[in-house]
Amino acid sequence: MKKTISKLMASAATLLMVIGLAACSSNLPTDADVAKKIDAKEALSEADYTTMIDYCGRYAEEAQKYYDIINAQPNDSTTEYLTAANDLAELYGNYAYIDQFRQTLAQTDMSQLGADNEKKVNEMAKYQAFPLPAGAGANLQDPNVVGMIEDMPATATTDSTGVLSTGDGEAVDVNTK
Numbered sequence: 001m002k003k004t005i006s007k008l009m010a011s012a013a014t015l016l017m018v019i020g021l022a023a024c025s026s027n028l029p030t031d032a033d034v035a036k037k038i039d040a041k042e043a044l045s046e047a048d049y050t051t052m053i054d055y056c057g058r059y060a061e062e063a064q065k066y067y068d069i070i071n072a073q074p075n076d077s078t079t080e081y082l083t084a085a086n087d088l089a090e091l092y093g094n095y096a097y098i099d100q101f102r103q104t105l106a107q108t109d110m111s112q113l114g115a116d117n118e119k120k121v122n123e124m125a126k127y128q129a130f131p132l133p134a135g136a137g138a139n140l141q142d143p144n145v146v147g148m149i150e151d152m153p154a155t156a157t158t159d160s161t162g163v164l165s166t167g168d169g170e171a172v173d174v175n176t177k
Contacts, residue, residue, distance in 0.1 A: 060127035102131040
C-alpha cells in the first residue's frame with residue numbers, strides 16, 4: 001500500500017513539473033499582440049516572427065488539402081472544386097490575421113527571422129498558402145533562373161491547360177548564355 005501511494009505521489013509530482021515547464025515554455029506573444037505591434041509599426045522580435053510563422057504555417061497546412069483537391073480538378077466548375085473552394089474560404093475566415101501576417105512576412109528579409117525561424121520557413125515552404133519571406137525560394141540572382149513557375153510571363157510555352165509544371169520550383173531558361 002505504501003509503495004502504491006509513493007508511486008502515485010511521484011507520478012503526481014512529475015505531472016506537475018511537466019505542466020509547469022509547458023506553461024513556462026510558452027512565452028511567445030499571442031497572435032493579437034503581434035498584430036497590434038504590426039499596426040503600431042513597432043519593431044518585431046524573433047518571437048514575434050515565430051508567432052507569425054506558426055500562425056501562417058497552421059493555416060497553410062490546413063489549406064493544403066483544399067488546394068490539392070482544387071489543383072487536381074480539370075476546371076473550376078466541378079463539384080469537388082466548388083466544395084473545396086467553399087471549405088477553403090471558410091478556413092480563411094477563421095484566420096483573422098492571415099493577410100496581415102502574410103504581407104509582413106513577404107516584406108521581411110529572411111535574414112531578420114533568426115536561424116530557428118528560417119528552418120521553420122523552409123519546412124513550411126512546401127505548402128502552397130505559406131508566404132515566403134524575401135530571400136526565400138528561387139535565387140533570382142542566378143542568370144539562368146527567369147522566374148518562379150507561378151510568375152511566368154504569359155508568353156511562356158505551356159501545354160494545352162496552361163500549366164508549365166506541377167509543384168513549386170524555378171523556371172530555367174536553357175537558352176540563356
